[in-house]
Amino acid sequence: GENVEQHPSTLSVQEGDSAVIKCTYSDSASNYFPWYKQELGKRPQLIIDIRSNVGEKKDQRIAVTLNKTAKHFSLHITETQPEDSAVYFCAASLYKLSFGAGTTVTVRA
Amino acid sequence: NAGVTQTPKFRVLKTGQSMTLLCAQDMNHEYMYWYRQDPGMGLRLIHYSVGEGTTAKGEVPDGYNVSRLKKQNFLLGLESAAPSQTSVYFCASSRDWFEQYFGPGTRLTVT
Numbered sequence: 001g002e003n004v005e006q007h008p009s010t011l012s013v014q015e016g017d018s019a020v021i022k023c024t025y026s027d028s029a030s031n032y033f034p035w036y037k038q039e040l041g042k043r044p045q046l047i048i049d050i051r052s053n054v055g056e057k058k059d060q061r062i063a064v065t066l067n068k069t070a071k072h073f074s075l076h077i078t079e080t081q082p083e084d085s086a087v088y089f090c091a092a093s094l095y096k097l098s099f100g101a102g103t104t105v106t107v108r109a
Numbered sequence: 110n111a112g113v114t115q116t117p118k119f120r121v122l123k124t125g126q127s128m129t130l131l132c133a134q135d136m137n138h139e140y141m142y143w144y145r146q147d148p149g150m151g152l153r154l155i156h157y158s159v160g161e162g163t164t165a166k167g168e169v170p171d172g173y174n175v176s177r178l179k180k181q182n183f184l185l186g187l188e189s190a191a192p193s194q195t196s197v198y199f200c201a202s203s204r205d206w207f208e209q210y211f212g213p214g215t216r217l218t219v220t
Contacts, residue, residue, distance in 0.1 A: 034207075034208070049207070093206065097209065098168075101149055
């Protein structure tokens, strides 16, 4: 099955700086790559996703890039704000989603 | 439009007891899923369904059973609870294999 590795496991950034989270996947057939944000005690929420026919997708301060050849994809958050503090999960799928272990992002004021 | 809801929110069981978790969605989604979330391990798929009357095993199905008798509901059963099943359980639904929407979760403790 699909194996997704996510790095780093924790990330602390100064407010206003950028944050980058990277994920690698094992199954070259995977074609869908979502990112979820989970605040403490809350449900995971889909924040952005990308399909394999696209190399980059942007939505306001967040962007995702995909390198199919290297089998890795990344989440970029620019101009970080305190409300960006949360756990972020990447996932990959051809059909069923396989999740990374998560990155705890802390934005320092 | 409530989205995905889960019942109960919290539950404490003794080893060997049984229980059923209920997931309901009002988005007319065909696909429904049950995940468990443990610290440092992300979300792992227990069972899923691609339509009313269908179920299939996910990554960690042992000790769990599911049923999808109605399109809007997906039930997760634990026949004989074990401490290893202490976890937070999330239900999700989607129109197709993409864009899964999660419920608020059920925190289960087995003593």
